[in-house]
Amino acid sequence: MINYFVKKMKHYKNIPIFIKFKKDKDFEYRLNFMIFLSKFFNYKRTNHGDKIEELIPSYLDNIIYYSDIGDIENTFCSNFNLDKIYKSYQIFSDEYSKDLYLSQLINYSFVGENSKGTLFLLYYSHIWNQYKKVENSIKDKLDNLFLFDLSNINIPIKLYYPYPYGLFSDFILEQYKYKNKVYVSEGDIVIDGGGYMGDTALYFANLVGKTGKVYSFECVDSNLNIFYKNLDLNPNLKDIISIQKYPLYDKSNQQLNFADGADASRIMDNGNLKVISISIDDFVENNKLQKVNFIKMDIEGAELKALKGAKNTLSRFRPNLAISLYHSFSDYYEIPLLLSEILYEYEFYFDHFKLGRGESILFCKAK
Structure with a gap:
C-alpha cells in the first residue's frame, strides 16, 4: 500500500x-x-x-x-x-x-x-479482534505465569506463559510464516532456535504432526522448567518436540556466559549462567539428520554467529528460514547480507509483527 x-x-x-x-x-x-x-x-x-x-x-x-x-x-x-x-x-x-x-x-x-x-x-487491522480472544483464554495462574487454553480459538494447545501478546504473535499473527510463501508443513524437520517456554515449539509441532520433528534449543533453566510443564500439558505434541539444552553459536564446545532474562536471556561477559555451545552443522552431523526443512532463530542477538555455524546445513538442505533481526541496529543489514552470500537462488522477504520495536523477521525461501 x-x-x-x-x-x-x-x-x-x-x-x-x-x-x-x-x-x-x-x-x-x-x-x-x-x-x-x-x-x-x-x-x-x-x-x-x-x-x-x-x-x-x-x-x-x-x-x-x-x-x-x-x-x-x-x-x-x-x-x-x-x-x-x-x-x-x-x-x-x-x-x-x-x-x-x-x-x-x-x-x-x-x-x-x-x-x-x-x-x-x-x-487499524481487524486482527486485533483476536487479541481479546487470547486474553479470554486465560484459565489459571501459576506465580507470574498465566495458563492459556487456546482451544477457544481452535488451536488445541495449552501452555503457561507470562503475557498474551507473545501467543497472539505466535498463533494469530503467525510471525514465523510469511504469507503463503514461507511456512512449516506437515512432516517437516524444524530447528527452533530460542525455545523459551515452548510456545514456538508447540506452534511448530502442531503443524508438522507425527511425521515431523521439532528440535528446540533452550539453555536457561528457569525457561526449561516451564517448557517441560508445557510439554506435559500437551501429551499429543510432547513426543514431536526434542529439547536441546545448548545455545546455538558459530562453533561447538565454547563456554558462553548467559544472563538469565527469561524471554530475553542473552550472552553477556558478566552472565552468571555458564553453558556450552553447539553449531547447527555439528548438531545435524551428530544426529545424522537426513533433512532440515525450516530454521527459526530468535536468540537475542546471537543469530549472526549461529548462522555462520549453519553454512553446510543451509547449502545441503536448502531450508526455509525465519530469522529475527531486531536485537541490534546492525542485524537489520548484516544478517540479510550474510545470508545473501551463503544462499544460492533464494527469495528474501521481510515482515514485522508488532507495533513496537520488536518482532522483525527475515524470511528466506529456496526458489
Whole structure:
C-alpha cells in the first residue's frame, strides 16, 4: 500500500530530501517519502497486561498528526550504515518487504514511549479482534505465569506463559510464516532456535504432526522448567518436540556466559549462567539428520554467529528460514547480507509483527 502512495506521488515535488543517496534516486525518493510520511504517524507505548509494555491499539487516540519528535532523519543516519541498508533493501523479492523494511528501520530508531514508522495498517487491522480472544483464554495462574487454553480459538494447545501478546504473535499473527510463501508443513524437520517456554515449539509441532520433528534449543533453566510443564500439558505434541539444552553459536564446545532474562536471556561477559555451545552443522552431523526443512532463530542477538555455524546445513538442505533481526541496529543489514552470500537462488522477504520495536523477521525461501 505504501508503494501505491509512492508511485502516486512520484511527481510530487514538495517531498523534502532529508537523506541524500546519489547511487539510486528511486531508493532516495522512497526512503525520504517514508521519513516524510512517518512524521504524520505517532504511536504511544503503554503498559498493558501483567506489567508488560506493549503497544496495543487504542481507538480513542488520534495517531495521525504531524510531529517532528526525535529528528527522524538524523537519528536514522546515526543508527544505520546507509550503504548496507541499501544493499539489503535490494535483496528483497517483493515491494511489501521493501516498504515495511524501511518503515521498521525508522520505527526501530525510537527507543522511548514514542513509535514512528508507517504501521497504521497493522494498527487499524481487524486482527486485533483476536487479541481479546487470547486474553479470554486465560484459565489459571501459576506465580507470574498465566495458563492459556487456546482451544477457544481452535488451536488445541495449552501452555503457561507470562503475557498474551507473545501467543497472539505466535498463533494469530503467525510471525514465523510469511504469507503463503514461507511456512512449516506437515512432516517437516524444524530447528527452533530460542525455545523459551515452548510456545514456538508447540506452534511448530502442531503443524508438522507425527511425521515431523521439532528440535528446540533452550539453555536457561528457569525457561526449561516451564517448557517441560508445557510439554506435559500437551501429551499429543510432547513426543514431536526434542529439547536441546545448548545455545546455538558459530562453533561447538565454547563456554558462553548467559544472563538469565527469561524471554530475553542473552550472552553477556558478566552472565552468571555458564553453558556450552553447539553449531547447527555439528548438531545435524551428530544426529545424522537426513533433512532440515525450516530454521527459526530468535536468540537475542546471537543469530549472526549461529548462522555462520549453519553454512553446510543451509547449502545441503536448502531450508526455509525465519530469522529475527531486531536485537541490534546492525542485524537489520548484516544478517540479510550474510545470508545473501551463503544462499544460492533464494527469495528474501521481510515482515514485522508488532507495533513496537520488536518482532522483525527475515524470511528466506529456496526458489
